[in-house]
Amino acid sequence: MKSFIEYSSDTDFPIENLPYGVFTSPSNEQKHIGVAIGEWILDLNVISHLFNGDLLRDQQHVFKDEKLNSFMGLKKAYWSEARATIQNLLDVNNQTLQNDSQLRERAFVKQSEAKMHLPADIGDYTDFYSSIHHATNVGIMFRSKENALMPNWKYIPVGYHGRSSSIIVSGTPIRRPYGQTLPVEGAEPHFGPCRLMDFELEMACFVGGPPTKLGERVTAKQAEEHIFGFALMNDWSARDIQKWEYVPLGPFTAKNLGTTISPWVVTVDALRPYIVENYPQDPPPFPYLKHEDNFNFDIKLEVDLISEKSPVVTTISRSNYRFLYWTVKQQLAQQTITGCNLNPGDLLGSGTISGDTSDSYGSMLELSWKGTKPLRLKSGEERKFLQDGDTVILRGFCVNENGVRIGFGNCAGKLLPAVPFE
Numbered sequence: 400m401k402s403f404i405e406y407s408s409d410t411d412f413p414i415e416n417l418p419y420g421v422f423t424s425p426s427n428e429q430k431h432i433g434v435a436i437g438e439w440i441l442d443l444n445v446i447s448h449l450f451n452g453d454l455l456r457d458q459q460h461v462f463k464d465e466k467l468n469s470f471m472g473l474k475k476a477y478w479s480e481a482r483a484t485i486q487n488l489l490d491v492n493n494q495t496l497q498n499d500s501q502l503r504e505r506a507f508v509k510q511s512e513a514k515m516h517l518p519a520d521i522g523d524y525t526d527f528y529s530s531i532h533h534a535t536n537v538g539i540m541f542r543s544k545e546n547a548l549m550p551n552w553k554y555i556p557v558g559y560h561g562r563s564s565s566i567i568v569s570g571t572p573i574r575r576p577y578g579q580t581l582p583v584e585g586a587e588p589h590f591g592p593c594r595l596m597d598f599e600l601e602m603a604c605f606v607g608g609p610p611t612k613l614g615e616r617v618t619a620k621q622a623e624e625h626i627f628g629f630a631l632m633n634d635w636s637a638r639d640i641q642k643w644e645y646v647p648l649g650p651f652t653a654k655n656l657g658t659t660i661s662p663w664v665v666t667v668d669a670l671r672p673y674i675v676e677n678y679p680q681d682p683p684p685f686p687y688l689k690h691e692d693n694f695n696f697d698i699k700l701e702v703d704l705i706s707e708k709s710p711v712v713t714t715i716s717r718s719n720y721r722f723l724y725w726t727v728k729q730q731l732a733q734q735t736i737t738g739c740n741l742n743p744g745d746l747l748g749s750g751t752i753s754g755d756t757s758d759s760y761g762s763m764l765e766l767s768w769k770g771t772k773p774l775r776l777k778s779g780e781e782r783k784f785l786q787d788g789d790t791v792i793l794r795g796f797c798v799n800e801n802g803v804r805i806g807f808g809n810c811a812g813k814l815l816p817a818v819p820f821e
Contacts, residue, residue: 403491404507406437411663411796411806413437415672417485418663418807419467419628422513430465430516434485435663435808438510441485445506449488449495452480467519467664471607471627472743478607478627482668515662517568518630519605519744524566525734526601526634526654526748527558529725531678533753536765553682556725556733558750561634562655566746569631569810573657575787575817578640588643592817595638595770596785599751600702600761600793602720603632603660604727606745614738619690622728625741629670631661631700631793631810632748638764638784658748661793661810669805673697673797678724687736688729696720698807700752700795702761707788709778715766718752718759720795787816 402414412418412435422433422440433440447462454477461469470481488496496503528534531548538547551557567573575596579588607627611617617625634654641653675697683689698720703712725733730747751761760766763784766774770783785791790813796806 400486401491402436402489403497404436404439404489409804410437411435411804411808413803413805414486414489415803416665416669416805417482418665418669419470419518420662420664421466421516421518422508423516424508424513432462432464432467432470433508435510436489440508440510440513441489442506442508446488446496446502450481450484452484454480455484466744468744471519471605472609474608475624478666479668482666515568515570517566517660518662518664521563521566521744521746522742524561524563524658524746524748525558526561526650526750527556527725527730528750529556529723529730530750530752530761531724532722532755533751533761533765536753536760540764540769553680553724554684556688556730558730558733559649561650561658561748563746565655566658566660567812569659569661569808569812571657571659572813572815573635573659574815576637576640576652576656577817577820578637578652579643580639581643582639593637593640594784596814597636597638597763598702598785598791599634599636600700600716600718601632601634601751602698602749602795603630604628604730604747604749605630605664606731606741606747607743608741610743611735611741613740615735615740616687616738617731617735617741618687619726619728619732622690622731623667623694625731626667626727627743628664628666629807630664631795631807633659633791633793633810633812634748634751635659635812636762657812659810659812660746661808663808665805665807670696670698670797672799672803675721677726678722680724684729688732690726690728694726694728695723696797698795698797700761700793703792703794704776704782705790705792706776706778706780706786707790708780711776711778713776713778715774716758716760718754718761720749720752722752722754723749785814787814789814
């Protein structure tokens with residue numbers, strides 16, 4: 400398949416990808432739903448009348464919304480028909496858009512001229528803790544090598560309910576927070592700016608499908624009907640605040656200061672060619688968490704750090720989504736085992752994704768091993784944790800055996816100084 404829109408071979412957005420996002424443009428301040436293709440955005444609001452397949456001809460209104468929730472709330476078959484329609488319209492052999500100069504001029508917007516927004520109204524957000532290497536590293540640091548994993552870790556996809564109101568789109572700066580910390584064990588706590596600011600390399604899954612009812616469960620075998628697509632996620636973390644506050648109930652203000660996601664949502668259909676074997680699980684999970692098919696993905700993940708003092712970029716981590724112990728199907732099944740209801744646009748965070756080598760860790764906490772092994776940047780500076788002015792950029796992409804590459808764009812944020820507490 401070849402698109403009549405030309406793009407470079409290293410683009411994140413070939414015709415095989417077609418991720419969804421929400422944008423505004425200089426000529427239109429109303430939010431529109433779009434699809435990324437090369438350096439362009441195809442405005443689905445403008446071409447909504449062309450979704451005339453058996454399923455979508457009566458649902459064209461979802462492409463005129465300002466958020467993806469209504470489209471996400473349709474069934475999986477509708478998503479597949481939409482993807483097929485868009486690919487067909489972009490195909491070099493299709494003249495519908497290609498030869499209609501007026502429609503084409505209205506339908507395509509340069510990404511460089513557009514402003515991206517959150518792709519959906521995120522009603523609820525759950526952050527999991529599903530990377531075995533990350534959980535082991537943190538356990539070794541704060542407990543011991545012999546007790547690295549808590550007894551429940553290999554039985555339950557552990558998670559906590561996060562704060563959806565502070566999820567922000569890539570490019571939005573983040574403020575260093577104030578909070579209580581315990582700089583000296585056994586002494587009185589301290590109140591002031593966070594000293595140990597961190598990023599967390601994660602992936603986010605957007606929930607789709609019709610809403611489930613309170614009391615209704617979704618097993619891992621049924622979960623794919625409710626998995627719309629994926630984005631990159633940086634779950635900013637105030638480590639010193641977290642250490643003091645998390646006992647006994649877990650993360651709170653150390654995490655609610657802001658969570659950055661990339662603006663483009665890559666669908667399961669686009670990721671299907673990059674499925675790999677699930678991470679081996681021992682002991683076997685309970686039946687409600689079992690699914691026989693592979694639903695892990697070979698998504699290469701990278702983290703860049705840029706100091707405000709120098710434009711030189713340092714790639715400080717290279718990891719991979721395939722290192723997750725628990726699949727997103729299992730995460731969703733755990734979310735709903737109590738009968739917790741789901742809504743289109745809900746977000747599931749993977750938890751920090753760390754690999755099995757020291758250069759593949761997904762946080763500064765691990766990369767600097769709790770500050771004992773400072774990272775040296777290409778600018779010559781050192782980092783134990785993030786400093787004010789640092790910009791963190793997450794990137795993710797897949798390449799199959801035929802060299803076809805799809806990506807997620809960037810998930811970027813700059814850390815600003817704390818606002819003085821009056």
